Amino acid sequence: MSVVSRTNLARAALGPLAAAALIAVLSAGVIAPYQAYSVGIAAVYTVLVLSVGLLAGWAGIWSIAHPAFFALGAYFAAYGSTHDWSLELVVVAAVGCGAALGAFLGSAGARFSMLYVALLTLAFAMVSMEVMGQWTSVTGGDQGIPMEKLHSALGLGTVASAGTQAQYIAVAVAGIALGVAVLARPSALRMRLVAAKSHPMAARSVGIAPEAQSALAFAVSAAFASLAGVLLALVVGFVSPEPFSLVLATSLIAACVLGGAGTLLGAVVGGAYLTWAPTAAESVGVPQPILQGVVLIAALLFLPGGVVPFLGRLARRLFRRPVAQPAAAVEPPEENPVPVPPPPAPTTAEVLRLDDVAVTFGGLKALEGGSISVRAGETLAIIGPNGAGKTTLVNVLSGLVGAGRVAGDARYHGESLLKTRATARRALGIGRTFQHAEVFAELTVLENVLCTHRRITARHRARAVELLEQTGLAHVADRYPAELPFGLHKRLDLARALAEEPELLILDEPFGGLDATERTLLARQIVRQQQRGTAVVIIDHVLDDLFAVAHRVVAFDFGRPIGEGEPGKILDDPRVRSSYLGKGGVLEALPPRDGTEPAALRLEGVHHTYGGVTALRGIDLTITRGSVIGVVGANGAGKSTLGRIVHGALDPTGGRRTADKDIRAALVPEGRALFKTLSLQENLEVSAYAAGIKGAALRARLTETAEWLPRRLRDRMGVPAAGLSGGEQQIVAIARALMARPDLLIVDEPALGLSPAMVDEVYGRLGRLAHEGMTVVLLEQSLGRAASASHEVVVLHEGRMAVRGEPADPSFLARAEQAYFNGQGDVPATAARG
Template identity: 65%
Template sequence: MVFNRSLLARAALGPAAGALLMAFMAAGAIPAYQMYSVGLAAVYTIVVLSVGLLAGWSGIWSVGHPAFFAIGAYFAAYGSGHDWSLEAVVLGAVATGAALGAFLGYAGARFSMLYIALLTLAFTTVTLELVNRWSGVTGGDQGVPVVQLRSALGLGTVLGGGAGAQYLAVGAAAVVLALAVPAAASGLRMRLVAAKSHPLAARTIGIAPEAQSSLSFAVSGACTCFAGVLLGLLTGFVSPEPFSLAFGISLIAACVLGGVGTIVGAVAGGIYLTWNPSLSSAVGLPQPVVQGIVLIGVLLFLPGGAVPFLAKLARSVLRRLPRRPGSEDPSPSPAPEDLAPVAPPPEAADGDPVLLHLEHVSVSYGGLKALEDASLTLRQNEVLAVIGPNGAGKTTLLNVLSGLTGNGRVSGTADFAGRPLLGARATARRRLGIGRTFQHAEVFSELTVAENVLCTRRRITARHRTEVARLLRSVGLTDVADRRPAELPFGLRKRLDLARALAERPKLLILDEPFGGLDTAERALLAGHIRRLHSEGTAVVVIDHVLDDLFSVAHRVLAFDFGRTIGEGTPDAVLQDPKVRSSYLGTVGGRSRPPEHTGERSMVRLHGVGHAYGGVTALRDIELDVRQGVVLGIAGANGAGKSTLAGILHGSLAPSRGGRETTGTVRTSLAPEGRALFKTLSLRENLDVAAYAAGITGASLRERLEETVQWLPPRLRDRMSAPAGALSGGEQQMLAIARALIVGPDVLIVDEPALGLAPALVDEVYDRLAGLARDGLTVVLLEQLLSRAMSVCHEVAVLHEGVVAAHGRPGDPAFEALAEAAYFDGGPVAATTPAATAGTS
């Protein structure tokens, strides 16, 4: 924790306000009948703060805090009756609250938010039942008095219900608020928020989400028990009534009203809880009704809470005020020279010591083998590229290295820097020296750019902040260090993901598709940075589908397919390996193309279509014509933009630019990648749902359902009442196509129908698609394997990084060579176009 003047000044505001308030109380400026309310507001402020910060920082909504509140109050009552000191009562209550909170937090970390709420609800219910039944200690329904508590440190005696308790409550609240300010700027808060925002990514930087939940709940429970002690002293009498479940709901309402996770919002929530009974009396409505109206109003009009809304309004007003000359924000500095591309690295020496060794490693999920008998050796100071088509096992390999295999069963041996790797937890692998990035830049959205990197440290010092500033400069993020990731384009979020992985200078850096979604300039900068890391002695394992950029930084390449290693060597040697080329391009086998069509009519036409997701460009300048009766293949590697193009052709996704036209009334239907079936519904119900969504009912539905069922193979026709989740992969794919067919489409779009299927099932699925084409249905087939698309389609368009890099007819040797070159490196656009092929069909 680094204390600067600004932080100290903000932390001093709480004690200053508390001292001022106590001065008013002592001077009689506050009426005697209001003194109790002031003390009660201070106590409620501590409770609302503990609940609000637990929810805001850890994402845990608890209805169990009335139980903690009660435990603290009954500690005060029991201690006053057994001559305990004030300090002993406080320590006992705080320790009990921390222990129970740690248990609830650890147990609840395994569950969703709903189940955590139910767990805390059960905790409150059990605690209140014990209070009622343990009458020897609690007095049962009759309650128990709090007489007095003497300080063992000679600080005096606090009488239950006396003025001293009111001063103590205000002073204690001031101290708690003062402690909350540096906590909000600490690594503790950052790590709690990181664990809440993205538990999987948090594990890769050494943060265990269950430990963070346990810690945050322990602190929250301890603070609430402390507030319970103050409540017992303030009231002078403790009974079960104030600790009902209704009070738990009121606490949550107060948190939302003030602003979840804000310190000043907790003060507003505490004041609201204290004076809500007076407000209810003034308007003549029951308290629950007033609370409900206030909560609904806040959720509708101030969803972030009253305090954040007022703070945002104040900032908006201040921004409109004229500024002094020269006070304007500096313009963003250009990308640093550190990111400039450098010369390719020298080859890694064979004599370098071995850093990582995997032998016969397999990963299975039930009956599915995601990785099978994988072996590799990585030397220090080496860049290893891992390639393979979608589903080949690449990401599973990276997950083995970073400990993120989930419920997968891992076998084999792995050693890292001379230590066994497979037995180490994911959170421990960061300490071993392994850093990792993610395909989609999984950053912590609720932290700033700088905090995303700082949270890798348990304790943050001035030296750590200096190191992080230097690291952010090296990746070109200095100008956005105080901004949230959501405000950044995708390329900068990728750099942030890289900076976080590099924060503790790992020995091994794992990069998961780092080039994906970046433009040419950004890929060049990233390649330069990978070379620089290599020159500094960091070993790198990187997977990607952008092969030209990937091969420009790799010393050695490992190729996978169906979970097995199929090739290894230098980039040039591996890419020429027939097995590797076949895994990407596929083999034709005995399947022939559908018969020639005679249709000329355009069904769907795209003009200059482009699409982006945030800062990620998925498609650029797409010109495409889907003609009646044509089987059009869209081939490309994973990440080329096929699924985005499928959504635009279907009409379910509006392009960012360009236009989509249809001739007359054209009904399109999409069988999406991954099938997206309703696994718990039966086969018939899956078809019914699709028909209902298209407005098909009654006799039309029965007729369409009969036709579609006849299209399915006999083994599925006989199992129409079975759940879709019980089918094999190939059977699920045929059901997904049938679901798309039941609406009676003019154009059927099928995205990756062969994904994850065995060869025999692939043949069956494609044979049935060919049958639809023979019946005259227009089909758009999105396929990863180029040769498969060439064997079953009339026309093929090759996508490469969101651009149609080639478009022509299979059977033309010139086009086939051009298509293969375009598939791998986006070669020159083919001379043949949809218009050119239209007249030859």
Template identity: 65%
Template structure:
């Protein structure tokens, strides 16, 4: 923890306020009958702070803190009756609370927020029952007095119910608040928030969410037990009444009222708990009613809490005074000159000893083999690219290296720097020297840009902050270090993900689709960073579907398909391997294309359509005409923008740019990628849900259902009452298509129908789709394999990087060559050639 003047000044506010308050108390400025309330407010402040920070930093809502409160109070009562010292009582209460809290935190880390709340509820129930039954220690319902506790340090004796206990409570609360301020700026808080925000990403930087939950709960429980000791001393008598479950609910309400996870909010919550009885008496309503009304009002009008609401105007004024320029658009100029690449992979082939070796690696999930008997080696100072179509097993490979396979069964061997890798925990692999990025830039949204990188350190020193500042400067993020990741465009979030992976100089950097969603300038900048890492001696393993940018940085390329390695070579030669090429393009099986029965009527027409998701450009200037009775195929690699195009054609997604026009009233229906069935419902119920959504009921529904069922194969017609979860992948796909057909669409849109299916089932699904087109239905088929689209569809559009790179008829030999080139590199074909091809297809 680095202390600076600003932080020390903030930390000193608590003790200063406590000293002033105690001075007023000593001078008699506070009436004697209010002194007790002041001391009680101080005690409640400590409890609300411990509950609020646990919720705000760790995401754990506990209704078990009344039990820890009771533990501290009964420690005070028992110690006062057995001549314990004040320090011994505090130490015993804090240690007991911490041990029990650590257990609850670790046990609850595997569950959702609801189940953690139930776990703490059970803990409070058991504790209160123990208090009632262990009458020899607790006095049962009658309670037990707190007489006095002498200090072993010679401070004096604290008498239960006396004014000295009130002074002690105020002073203790001031100290706890002072400690909370630097804790809020510490690495501990950052790691707790990181584990809460994104547990999976946290593991890749060495943070174990279970350990963080256990630690945070232990600290919170210890503080609450300490507050319980103070409560026993202030009241002079301990009974079960103050520790009811209703008090647990009151604590949560006080946290929400003040502001969850804020230090000043804890003070406001403590004051509210203390004077809530007086407020209830003033308005003539029961306390639970007043508390409920206050909580509802806060949730409706001040959802962030009172203190954050009042702090907003101050922050707004501060931002006007210290206004920062908007985050710059990424360009190659963003990279400092001294950090540009020293050499490119083409100038220096990867070399050195073998750093990573995988042999006969297999990963299974149930009956699915995600990786089967795969082997690879990676040398130090080498950039290895792994390519393959969607579902080839690439991301599973990265998860194996990161230790994120979940319940997958992993076999084979993996050695990293001469050490076995598979038995190492995910959190330990960061220490071995493995860093990783994610496809969608999985940043910690509740931390600033700088904190996203700082949280990789357990203890943060001035040197750590200087190193992180240099790292952020190297990736062009120095000007936005204090901003939230949510304020940044996607390209800068990708840079942040890279910076976090680069922290602590890993020996191996794993990049998961780093070029996806970036524009040309951003991709060029990322390629420079990768080359720089290579020049500095870092081994890089990268997967991506943007092959031209990927090949520009790679020394060697390894091709995957169906979970196994199918080819290897240099970027210049790997795509010449027939098996590698067919894994992307597929192979034509000689299926006879059924003739179209349509006309020239345009069903859906797109003009200059573009769309982006939070800065991620999915489509750019797409022109497309879906004509009646045609089977239109849209082929493209994963990430080309096919699913976004499907949603826009369907009408469920409004394009950010351009126009979508229909030729009159056109009913569309979408069978989405992944099928999206209701697994717990039967086949019949899945169909009925779609019919209900279309407004069908009664007789029309039964008629439409009978008609749709006839489209299904016999083996599904006989199982309409079975759960959709019991179907095979191919059967689920046919059910998904049937569900889309039940509304009698004019245009059927099917997104990736072959995904995850065995070849025999793929043929069956495509035969049925081809028959629908032959019967006159307009079908739009979005497919990853180009050859499959060419063998079934009447027209094919090739989508590359969000752009229609080619559009024509499969029976045109010139178009077939053009389509293949456009599939791999949309920039190979001139724009004019694409336009000519598109016009030719319209004329034909």
């Protein structure tokens, strides 16, 4: 398989061929001299728009600095022509200088947000304009500088400025530039640029440094803009500061948006627009800025992707042939079950060892005393409830802890790992997947796998195709992730992690969100890696499937390892079992119920899907007024989805939600979602404004809610939410929900990340609300905690209601524990009872 296909070469040749045809028409005198001059200017602008559009479309960087690079090339040409420079020296000097300055801007801007990149490029443009005006010995200042002839050092003759020869050169260079861009589309350069733009963290995990990609993209783009400046000087014959103003910067952005950022034909459309927009404005009798503004607004409103993408979609809709839709159910050929290889011998070399690794984020200890080891061919499972530190641990292995401070020692094949950059760990042989399958949305399935290589060879393509066949993705190789269900995203994430045959494979919740068939296929892939001798570290909450492929299990809770053992025995450890099921604290007894309470809300046959992922299935649930319902399940069981449906923020895919017309529901989301830069009082006020509460009513509601808060928070109403502890933030999040005076309060993971003392305080305050008659739904991972604080408990397992009952029932907790881990539990016939 060739790296550059014949089809792509044929497409790349279209640009130069079109340029040659246009030059032939120009030389035949068919076009009037003035129009021929406009064609030359349009060719110059095509190169310039191409440089801006590909930077925006491929790297996600919008630059205001390109008029400065455009001017740089023009002044190099003018200055060189009057100082006996050769044409080749002018081009090399202009392009080289532009590339160096572009690389500087790209690397500096990569550390900031898009807004700061825009400001940085704006500052560069303003400084450049000032230099153009003040450096009169080189630029001629406001008077400008004439362009003379340029002689070729290679014996190609002399190029006279402001003549037909210069116009031909401009058209030829534009055609060649388009051809080069066509060749770049299937290259690793474009794929890695798009990957870094689409998902910087996932890009780092496959060895792509977003900062380096930004610098490279800006350098190439600036080089093309400088080349366009050389062409402008040749075609016009005179260089002055006027054409390179900030007006040109905004016009360039408008031209890119109009044509279609990142498209090649869009650059031609944008170049024509910049050339003939002044004539069009004059013909309709409006100032050019007004016309450009109207065109840009119209394009953003009606053609947000640009003219060329719109016409492309229209053509595909009109002329495309019917194709068979590849269903998500298409699977690789069935195989006989492959037994898990035995664990490696104790003498097998260790691939990875962590000793007392700790990670802190400010004052928060996310991981402490993390010590694990894994040998070649061994699969180590890491389990624990949400917030136990599992993902932090694997982020340490892949170097993606962000602002966290890492201490301790990590050894990979005996060498220190912690000081190795994240982007270098892929080359060491470490591959990883992500919990939510962080694929690159703007790359095809095949390109998602190929982008892991700096230079793509025929062998790399063959290996990528082989991986797609192994993972059941070959039939969708040319599709984009948005066209595929979630299960195929998971497979793609795995294929990308396996692209360079890692020695250590890290899988973050690979079984989550998959159906039974997909989980079986994934297990086979893991077994294949074990047979190859790959060390595998897996995090997951789907314990049955996890234990089926694991050799050894380490359990974490509150950021620390609490147990280690074989898959079939680890849950016998009381500490491990307690970390999942929890222990009920000493809480005030709930107000009794007599069974006559009216229903506040009913769910009948509710199911919900996200794309191809089934989050809930067949949920029948009645919530009575004044009751506390605990909804329990492992991470990914469907609790948050159920909470959003109960709240009314999410409409179920199927089934029916019926609530009393006067019921007011409020949701406290997982993670609290406070506005960290706002004060405690401002967080409460935002909630009141959203509920339409203002003026005196707002002040009264603030006073009332503040009384519910502990004294230490009432005295700190002006403190930013970010300055509160995790437990205090949770209490504030509940108080924010109370500002609307709800009848039904849904609290998602109220104990997440809190110390035991703060858990008791939060639950104590929720108990007070229950005594005041509020209906409460607790979404919890801890069965023991939910049982101690609820009238009834529902256990969810993989989106279905496995069991429901009252904690007072002596047999219920045993059935609930079984349902929690393996889903085996029958919902009693009274499950639909209010």
